[in-house]
Amino acid sequence: MNNSSVDASRFALVAHDARKDEIVEWVGLQQSRLSGVQIFSTGTTGSRIIKAFPELNVTCLKSGPLGGDQQIGAMICEEKLDALIFFVDPLSPMPHDVDVKALTRLATVYNLPMACSRSTADLIVNGLLDEDASTRA
Structure with a gap:
């Protein structure tokens, strides 16, 4: 984790149009x-997540092409x-x-776990959230 003093994990969730239903x-x-995760998401993706799961902690940024990708960067x-988590x-x-x-380049430079598919997203969630639980115990 990048900042061990933060209690909640912070994930960015992004999806291209053809993969928004999947995310x-x-x-x-x-x-x-994800109930204890602070989620940041680009505009449309975040709006759809909020609509489906209003109890989650989701902050919507701008739409990807309008600067949301840069905000995440x-x-x-x-x-x-x-x-x-970027469903490409x-x-x-x-x-x-x-x-x-x-x-992709920034995630690599800053050694940030990045998933582009459901299977790698599952691995990241399981690994990071299990790590959180074990370090807080």
Whole structure:
């Protein structure tokens, strides 16, 4: 974790349009584990998560193409995140593909766990939240 003095984990959740339904479904499957997580999300993705799960702690940033990706990038640089979950659509052309590459680069530079699929997102949630529980015990 980037900041051990913070009690709640801080995750960024982002999804391309073709994968927004999938990330909302994934949040539903992980809802009990994510209940203690501070979630930051780009506009539409965050709005959909809030609508489906109003009890979760979700902060909506701007839409990805309108600066939300850069807001998340700044949070990575400032070490204000513990993980990035970005459900990427590899089969559709992305007009803001450079933003995806920038987030991937920043996550790598700052050694931030990043998942681009459901299976790796599960591993990150299980690993980080289990780590949180064991360090607080």
